[in-house]
Amino acid sequence: xxxxxxxxxxxxxxxxxxxxxxxxxxxxxxxxxxxxxxxxxxxxxxxxxxxxxxxxxxxxxxxxxxxxxxxxxxxxxxxxxxxxxxxxxxxxxxxxxxxxxxxxxxxxxxxxxxxxxxxxxx
Amino acid sequence: xxxxxxxxxxxxxxxxxxxxxxxxxxxxxxxxxxxxxxxxxxxxxxxxxxxxxxxxxxxxxxxxxxxxxxxxxxxxxxxxxxxxxxxxxxxxxxxxxxxxxxxxxxx
Numbered sequence: 001x002x003x004x005x006x007x008x009x010x011x012x013x014x015x016x017x018x019x020x021x022x023x024x025x026x027x028x029x030x031x032x033x034x035x036x037x038x039x040x041x042x043x044x045x046x047x048x049x050x051x052x053x054x055x056x057x058x059x060x061x062x063x064x065x066x067x068x069x070x071x072x073x074x075x076x077x078x079x080x081x082x083x084x085x086x087x088x089x090x091x092x093x094x095x096x097x098x099x100x101x102x103x104x105x106x107x108x109x110x111x112x113x114x115x116x117x118x119x120x121x122x
Numbered sequence: 123x124x125x126x127x128x129x130x131x132x133x134x135x136x137x138x139x140x141x142x143x144x145x146x147x148x149x150x151x152x153x154x155x156x157x158x159x160x161x162x163x164x165x166x167x168x169x170x171x172x173x174x175x176x177x178x179x180x181x182x183x184x185x186x187x188x189x190x191x192x193x194x195x196x197x198x199x200x201x202x203x204x205x206x207x208x209x210x211x212x213x214x215x216x217x218x219x220x221x222x223x224x225x226x227x228x229x
Contacts (some may be wrong), residue, residue, distance in 0.1 A: 014206040020211075035218075044156075044209065044220055044221075044222050044223050045166065045209055045211070045220045045223075046220075047217055047218040047219065047220070059216065061216070062217065063217075095165055095166075099172075100168075106171070106213070107213040107218055108156035108168060108171050108211060108213050109168060110168050110177065112165035112166060112167075113165065114165065115165055
C-alpha cells in the first residue's frame with residue numbers, strides 16, 4: 001500500500017534551518033510528483049511547492065522563494081524539504097503529499113504523510 | 123493568486139442532516155477544484171476532485187458540484203464520523219490555494 005512516512009518533530013531557533021524527510025513506499029517513486037503543504041496550529045492549509053522525483057524539477061510558492069529547497073534521493077525513495085531563515089511564523093505541521101496521476105497535471109493529493117511539527121522558538 | 127472564499131466558517135448540525143458548504147473562487151477555475159476533510163491531529167483526506175468526482179473509498183453521501191467560480195460540497199445524511207473541518211482547494215494554477223475551512227460540529 002502507498003505510504004509516505006515523514007521524519008520526526010523538530011525544535012529550531014529563529015534563523016536556523018530545518019530539513020524534513022518524506023520516505024515513499026508502495027508505488028514507483030519516480031512516477032508521481034510530491035508536494036509540500038503546511039498548517040500552523042489552528043489555522044488553514046498553505047501550499048509550499050512541489051518537485052518531480054523523476055527529473056528533480058521544483059517549483060515553489062512565492063512566499064517561500066529563496067528560503068525553501070526540495071531534493072530527492074531516488075535510491076531510498078525519499079524527498080527532502082529544507083526551510084531556512086526560520087522565524088516564529090514558520091511554526092507549523094509540514095505535510096508531504098502525493099498527486100494521484102503520473103506525469104503531472106493533477107495538482108491535488110490522494111496520499112499524505114503523517115505530518116512533521118516544526119517549532120521555531122528562542 | 124486565486125483567492126478561495128469558503129462559507130460558512132462553521133456549522134452546527136445533527137446526525138442525519140444535510141449540510142452544504144460553498145466555495146467561491148476569485149476567478150474562473152473551470153472545474154479545477156478539490157475538497158478535503160480533516161479531523162484533529164490527522165492529515166487531510168481527499169473527498170472530491172475535478173469539482174464533482176468522488177475519490178475512491180469515499181461514501182456516496184458526499185457530493186460536489188459547480189464550475190467556474192462557485193462550488194458546493196454537500197453531505198447528505200450526516201454521520202457521526204463526518205464531524206470535521208472541510209477545505210476546498212483550487213487546482214487551476216499555481217500557487218495552489220485553499221479556502222479558509224468549514225468546521226462541522228455537533229448541534
